[in-house]
Amino acid sequence: MVNPPRCRRCRLLRTLCSARGGIAMSPSPRPSSVLPVVTSGIVVYFLLESMLASALHDIQVGVGGTPASVAWVFTGLLLSSAVTTPLLGRLADIADKKKILLCVLVVVAAGTGLAGSATSVLPLAIGQVLQGAGLSLAPLATGIVRDTLPARLLRRGNGIIIGSVTLTAGLGPALAGPVIEAVGYRWLYWGAFVLLLLIALVTAVALPPMRPHRRGTVDWSGAALLAGGLLVLLIGVTKVPDWGWLSPGLLGSVAGSLVLLTTFVAVELRVEQPLVDLRLRRRMLGITALLSFVVGFATTLAYVGIPNLVAAPESSGYGLGGIATTVGLILVPFGVAGGVAAAVTGPLDRLLGPRLVIILGNLLILGSCATLLAAASSAATVATAAGLLGIGIGLVFTELINVVTGSVPAERASSVAGLPFVLRSVGGALGSQISGSVLASDLIPGLAVPSWDAFTTVIWLTLVVVAAAVVLTAALPARSRNSPSTDAKSTELGNSSIDGEGNRKWVR
Numbered sequence: 001m002v003n004p005p006r007c008r009r010c011r012l013l014r015t016l017c018s019a020r021g022g023i024a025m026s027p028s029p030r031p032s033s034v035l036p037v038v039t040s041g042i043v044v045y046f047l048l049e050s051m052l053a054s055a056l057h058d059i060q061v062g063v064g065g066t067p068a069s070v071a072w073v074f075t076g077l078l079l080s081s082a083v084t085t086p087l088l089g090r091l092a093d094i095a096d097k098k099k100i101l102l103c104v105l106v107v108v109a110a111g112t113g114l115a116g117s118a119t120s121v122l123p124l125a126i127g128q129v130l131q132g133a134g135l136s137l138a139p140l141a142t143g144i145v146r147d148t149l150p151a152r153l154l155r156r157g158n159g160i161i162i163g164s165v166t167l168t169a170g171l172g173p174a175l176a177g178p179v180i181e182a183v184g185y186r187w188l189y190w191g192a193f194v195l196l197l198l199i200a201l202v203t204a205v206a207l208p209p210m211r212p213h214r215r216g217t218v219d220w221s222g223a224a225l226l227a228g229g230l231l232v233l234l235i236g237v238t239k240v241p242d243w244g245w246l247s248p249g250l251l252g253s254v255a256g257s258l259v260l261l262t263t264f265v266a267v268e269l270r271v272e273q274p275l276v277d278l279r280l281r282r283r284m285l286g287i288t289a290l291l292s293f294v295v296g297f298a299t300t301l302a303y304v305g306i307p308n309l310v311a312a313p314e315s316s317g318y319g320l321g322g323i324a325t326t327v328g329l330i331l332v333p334f335g336v337a338g339g340v341a342a343a344v345t346g347p348l349d350r351l352l353g354p355r356l357v358i359i360l361g362n363l364l365i366l367g368s369c370a371t372l373l374a375a376a377s378s379a380a381t382v383a384t385a386a387g388l389l390g391i392g393i394g395l396v397f398t399e400l401i402n403v404v405t406g407s408v409p410a411e412r413a414s415s416v417a418g419l420p421f422v423l424r425s426v427g428g429a430l431g432s433q434i435s436g437s438v439l440a441s442d443l444i445p446g447l448a449v450p451s452w453d454a455f456t457t458v459i460w461l462t463l464v465v466v467a468a469a470v471v472l473t474a475a476l477p478a479r480s481r482n483s484p485s486t487d488a489k490s491t492e493l494g495n496s497s498i499d500g501e502g503n504r505k506w507v508r
Contacts, residue, residue, distance in 0.1 A: 034149065037203055042138055045134040046172075051173070054176035076125055090218055093415050094212050098207045108134040112196065113193040116188070117189075142405050142417040143413040155406075167338065169299075170335015170386075174331065174332050230422065237253075300434075304439070306385070310322040313447065315447065331386055334390035336387075337390040339390075357396075358476065
């Protein structure tokens with residue numbers, strides 16, 4: 001008997017399934033519709049967070065708080081994101097990713113609305129804590145991209161996601177000043193509130209259900225240990241200005257964090273369904289985690305080093321005497337160049353392999369440091385250094401996400417992808433405190449601004465950390481390797497399958 005053509009078999013299968021109340025097949029969402037939807041929320045969230053640093057004084061006045069109380073409120077966002085990101089990533093692996101994404105968008109929108117309406121510190125603090133869940137938008141997006149895009153487009157999708165994060169980091173400070181002067185800081189929150197609700201509505205309509213590849217459970221003991229370890233460490237780091245670097249409080253928090261995180265690793269290696277499966281490519285995950293920390297540490301140059309350098313008066317001998325608007329404009333090359341670099345990481349990966357791409361990115365970061373050391377008193381030089389830093393960070397972090405998501409099964413993509421984002425935040429927090437302490441410890445008499453020696457110390461410290469990362473990168477694979485679950489021609493993924501043309505079909 002001659003088999004009917006493929007299209008006839010498909011039509012017969014759909015007819016039989018519908019007649020028997022069985023499974024119906026529906027076309028997959030097009031990549032052109034998925035990427036704009038999942039990245040729009042990322043753009044709004046990270047743009048808001050990058051603009052808020054410029055509005056700290058206005059927010060303090062608006063809620064009647066003190067500088068210390070408002071600073072701690074924003075630390076609450078960092079602590080919240082460190083706790084919620086791994087947990088939400090795991091929930092996305094075992095539940096409908098669309099529902100998790102919608103919940104996160106609604107929670108973050110509620111947080112922005114509450115913070116924008118706050119007239120005292122308490123509602124502002126609650127709003128900021130709710131916003132902390134937004135860090136999980138990026139790893140959630142990588143999981144959705146893994147489920148919906150053909151294998152050949154995965155790296156391009158990851159590049160667009162990370163590029164969106166990097167681009168907003170550079171554009172936010174430049175946009176914040178004009179917005180605050182024109183309509184006030186509250187519109188930073190309210191504008192994000194309206195946009196996030198609109199994005200949630202579009203997500204509900206445009207994305208199909210994305211049921212998990214495998215059902216599972218949440219390792220609550222692992223979640224508690226990881227959250228506790230990160231919270232203790234971050235609290236200690238953020239209290240450094242009050243406690244000091246050799247204080248019993250800081251040393252105790254570091255020791256307590258090490259105990260909790262070591263216990264977390266031991267638990268994750270034993271439980272059947274861990275929060276983050278460290279048994280999958282253990283060495284690779286460890287290296288990418290450390291490199292993500294280094295990326296966060298290096299980003300400190302963009303948020304602490306360069307802004308302070310540009311704002312210092314010309315009488316300091318190195319400063320540009322810039323106002324807040326000038327600082328924002330100097331950082332635009334950081335965001336634009338980083339966004340472009342992230343978008344082209346995929347082709348570079350195919351040409352050079354992940355190891356060389358990450359080494360190249362780290363070398364560009366080193367080049368940024370060297371440029372600042374050579375001639376920091378020129379605006380063009382500082383802008384060039386910012387651009388090199390953005391390109392390096394865009395290449396390195398995008399490739400790290402590519403390595404992680406391409407090396408683990410699809411049912412672990414979201415939870416594993418969340419780890420680099422959390423460690424990048426931890427590295428950024430530690431780098432900011434170290435850089436701030438160094439700059440504050442050596443001031444020019446009569447000007448109350450850091451000396452050039454203080455700046456060179458920060459830059460050299462970044463050089464040493466990134467140089468160590470270059471050595472560490474040698475342990476990564478030279479060429480890209482897809483996990484078995486990414487084979488688009490032969491794999492059946494839970495509630496989806498791939499047809500002969502590489503298009504994914506969703507089962508509703």
